Amino acid sequence: MKKNISTHIISRLDLQSFVSVLARELNGSELNTVLLDVFNKRVQQETASTLLNKYARNKLVKPFETDVIKLKENELSCYKLLASKGFEPIELSPVAQLGTSSVVATVDQKKVLTALRNTEVQADPTNAIALHYAWLKKKRVLGKTTRNYSNISRILRTQAFSNPHFTPHFSVLCLVSCGRDTGSFNFEREELLKQISISSQICKEVFGIQQLYFEIIPGKGYDSLSPMITDLPDSLAISVVEPDNSNNYYYGFRIKMKIVLDDVVYEIGDGGLLDWTQQLLANKKERMMTMGIGFQILHQLTAK
Incomplete structure (x- = not known):
């Protein structure tokens, strides 16, 4: 619908060539x-009154109502736990x-x-961290060892959410684990175990x-017998479900993390293998x- 509205406006105002100039002929x-x-x-046309009226209608700019002290205490506890397990906290722009x-x-x-x-x-944040890792790799300031990063950010998405409890900005x-292929799916198994273990600790502690x-969901060309997802400890409550051959975001496998509170199941985490650093560095290795992990949702569900 939004695409049709945009097309209609451009057509009505005869802006086709103007939009093309802006998009293709001007440098950044x-x-x-x-x-x-x-x-x-545009801002020079605004007054204090119109500013307040527009603020009232803009869902993207309202504060998130919560116990801020408790939220920040949880953030600090998570960062300390993550750092102790080798996941370097990184503060993004x-x-x-x-x-x-x-x-x-x-x-x-x-x-x-x-x-x-x-x-x-x-x-x-995962996209931003991938870009940062690739930049450091390009500068040759990183060695061959795997890098583990952690971040807690308030991010913003502009799409409409059907769930009334979802807000445009959320924590x-x-x-993020970035490294090199060392053969025999060693990276995949080791980092999967690390990320699942620390995610469990965060929820519990x-x-x-x-x-x-x-839940481990194999991607295209993989199944429950794939070497990259076998030999994981039973103590971590991991199950391998049916492969998802339609997913174009993750490859190899996808991870879903679910919690149970008062007999209700909540999907609280999502992750998996990505090829972003391969694209950024043009290196299949x-x-x-x-x-x-839905940090804000965890905070809300347990804030009692």
Whole structure:
């Protein structure tokens, strides 16, 4: 629908050639200069009254109502636990390089809040960390050892949510493991075990959740007998479910983390193997695994 509305506006105002010039013929600096001037002129038309009225209608800008002290205490507890297990905390910028979410992943850029100065509002820390790792790798400041990163960020998505409890901006906890293929699926098995183990600890030790389990979903060309997902400890409550051959986001396998509270099951985490660092570094030997945990949802469910 939004695409049709955009097409209608462009057609009605006869802006086809103008849009093409902006998109294809101006370099980044020139486009930024033009848009800065446009928004500067638009803002000059605003008054304190119109500003307040627009704030009232804008769902993207309202604060999240919560016990902020408890939320930050949980963040600190998680970071301390993650750091003790070798997951380096990384504090990301509130904005990412334009295209971070959509160029190497399958996210529609329209679901991301695109900004000026060649940036976009942070929409997924895993993408930003992949870009940071690739940049460091390109600079040759990283060795051959696997790097484990952790981040808790408040991110923003512009798509409409059907669930009334979902807010446009929310906190997520991300685990990212980046390294090189060492053969025999060693990276995949070792990092899967690390990420599942630390995710379990976070739920149990920080949020007091005792009932949880993981589902491993093989991707195209893999099944429950694949060497990369066998020999995992039974103590981690892992089950391998039917392969998902339609998924184009993860490859090899996908991980789902679920918790049980008062006999209700909540899907609280999602992750898996990604090829983003392979694309960024043009190297098929690169490996990347992520886990994203709904930190804000965990906080809300256990804030009693």
